[in-house]
Amino acid sequence: MDCNGCEFHPELFYDDEYQIWLRREDDDTLTVGMTDLSQTIAGKIIHVRVRRPGTRRPPGKPVATIESGKWAGPIPNFIDCKIVEGNEEVLENPVLLNSDPYNAWIARVEATNGADAALAEFVTGDKAHEGYCRRAREDDIECQRKLR
Amino acid sequence: MPDRDQNRLRILDTGLRPAAENMAFNRALLECHQEGHSPHTLRFLQFEPCALVGFHQNVDQEIHADYCREQGIAIQRRITGGGAIYFDATQLGWELYLDKQFLGTADMGRIAERICTAAAEGMQKLGVDARFRPRNDIEVDGRKISGTGGAFDGDSILYQGTLLIEFDVEDMLRILRIPAEKLSDKAIESARDRVANMATLLGQTPDLDYVKRTIAESIAREFAVEAAPADLLPEEDAAFREALAEIDSDEWVYQRNRPATDAPLHEAVYRCDGGLMRVGAAVDPERSHLKQLWITGDVFVKPTRTIADLEASLKDTPVAEMEDRVRAFFGEREVEMLQLTPDDFVAAIRAALVQAEAEEAAE
Numbered sequence: 001m002d003c004n005g006c007e008f009h010p011e012l013f014y015d016d017e018y019q020i021w022l023r024r025e026d027d028d029t030l031t032v033g034m035t036d037l038s039q040t041i042a043g044k045i046i047h048v049r050v051r052r053p054g055t056r057r058p059p060g061k062p063v064a065t066i067e068s069g070k071w072a073g074p075i076p077n078f079i080d081c082k083i084v085e086g087n088e089e090v091l092e093n094p095v096l097l098n099s100d101p102y103n104a105w106i107a108r109v110e111a112t113n114g115a116d117a118a119l120a121e122f123v124t125g126d127k128a129h130e131g132y133c134r135r136a137r138e139d140d141i142e143c144q145r146k147l148r
Numbered sequence: 149m150p151d152r153d154q155n156r157l158r159i160l161d162t163g164l165r166p167a168a169e170n171m172a173f174n175r176a177l178l179e180c181h182q183e184g185h186s187p188h189t190l191r192f193l194q195f196e197p198c199a200l201v202g203f204h205q206n207v208d209q210e211i212h213a214d215y216c217r218e219q220g221i222a223i224q225r226r227i228t229g230g231g232a233i234y235f236d237a238t239q240l241g242w243e244l245y246l247d248k249q250f251l252g253t254a255d256m257g258r259i260a261e262r263i264c265t266a267a268a269e270g271m272q273k274l275g276v277d278a279r280f281r282p283r284n285d286i287e288v289d290g291r292k293i294s295g296t297g298g299a300f301d302g303d304s305i306l307y308q309g310t311l312l313i314e315f316d317v318e319d320m321l322r323i324l325r326i327p328a329e330k331l332s333d334k335a336i337e338s339a340r341d342r343v344a345n346m347a348t349l350l351g352q353t354p355d356l357d358y359v360k361r362t363i364a365e366s367i368a369r370e371f372a373v374e375a376a377p378a379d380l381l382p383e384e385d386a387a388f389r390e391a392l393a394e395i396d397s398d399e400w401v402y403q404r405n406r407p408a409t410d411a412p413l414h415e416a417v418y419r420c421d422g423g424l425m426r427v428g429a430a431v432d433p434e435r436s437h438l439k440q441l442w443i444t445g446d447v448f449v450k451p452t453r454t455i456a457d458l459e460a461s462l463k464d465t466p467v468a469e470m471e472d473r474v475r476a477f478f479g480e481r482e483v484e485m486l487q488l489t490p491d492d493f494v495a496a497i498r499a500a501l502v503q504a505e506a507e508e509a510a511e
């Protein structure tokens with residue numbers, strides 16, 4: 001399922017630029033992470049900050065920020081949600097986002113209108129695979145999970 | 149994708165401002181650029197005396213805050229990454245607001261390199277041999293003359309740098325908590341060896357307008373765009389006021405990303421046939437990460453910038469990777485050393501790291 005060496009998981013949900021992935025949990029919360037494409041573009045990540053649990057975040061207001069090299073910026077957020085928790089392991093060791101982007105989740109959030117309504121805006125499965133590969137090709141991204 | 153003129157660069161000069169206003173401009177202009185309202189922009193800025201921490205840093209870890217308050221030096225938080233800096237009117241700030249389409253790449257490392265190379269060319273035109281040094285600094289013969297950092301939001305980026313016109317290293321050491329100050333009695337000389345400024349290099353203080361014009365021309369040439377001065381747009385001004393209200397506050401400046409993981413400096417002295425090396429290592433114990441190294445000594449290494457480059461290449465390195473990195477560093481370049489080998493550097497750094505572990509265990 002890989003494209004240009006970039007790992008892809010058909011069961012996850014993605015934004016239309018394949019920057020983040022979302023997974024629905026049994027308790028109807030959503031887990032948010034960075035895609036292999038995103039971590040590759042970002043380079044070695046040295047800081048991650050997740051907003052305080054309980055904070056409400058509307059679309060466009062980030063759930064988390066990262067810093068790599070000397071770049072700082074948001075992990076994009078597209079849904080109206082409330083922060084449930086940040087991944088302590090990743091906060092302690094941000095470079096896990098580079099080495100294992102699909103296990104190293106960033107935050108769990110609760111979608112204001114429920115997980116189903118939120119996920120309806122995202123792509124998954126074959127359609128996502130196609131778009132993911134297209135982005136890797138068009139932006140000429142060769143994924144590297146090795147630490148730089 | 150916003151309908152923006154990809155062939156024009158606005159030159160915006162916001163003059164001398166308090167730190168909070170300059171930070172609010174960063175937020176407002178990046179936001180307006182991301183929303184498609186702002187043109188691609190090169191901004192020149194100057195600061196009233198201030199200490200600025202990087203976006204994810206903690207003020208108390210990076211800055212002598214009490215000293216700043218006594219001296220009336222403002223403390224602010226940038227929206228860009230990187231380390232703490234001291235800024236005053238003797239430095240010129242430059243920054244670019246562009247998008248990934250304009251830059252032709254989404255790779256953050258390549259974007260930083262391209263912008264720094266363009267800015268360095270401008271500095272060359274001013275008569276100093278400025279070059280990009282990987283990991284985002286512009287240097288002259290191994291000494292930093294411009295530190296840089298960036299922020300991104302969607303497809304828009306802000307990339308900014310300082311240019312040291314005149315610079316007082318002693319002021320910087322009093323304001324920033326740079327572990328180098330503890331390194332030796334010769335701390336100031338040692339810090340002075342690591343930074344360069346235009347006035348000293350040129351033998352006179354260059355005219356600021358001339359500096360701005362020259363840098364703008366080089367950047368316009370590098371990106372093949374027409375650059376022309378223009379004012380702030382009304383929507384940018386509104387966004388600026390809104391951003392200022394949030395940024396000019398203790399909540400913004402003193403926010404903590406997470407409990408402080410102090411990275412104390414651990415020192416070791418290493419003797420070998422080639423001389424004596426003193427290594428200071430700032431280690432983040434929770435992450436087993438080497439944050440930064442300082443190496444001094446009476447060893448002979450040519451080119452002389454090698455040690456500064458080695459320090460730069462080992463910034464933010466997992467402790468477990470240190471040895472491989474040092475060997476790879478020396479494997480990649482020709483270095484002349486007198487009775488000194490890469491093994492000596494590995495051993496000297498390891499000595500400082502052992503010290504770090506011992507002190508950590510004792511706490």
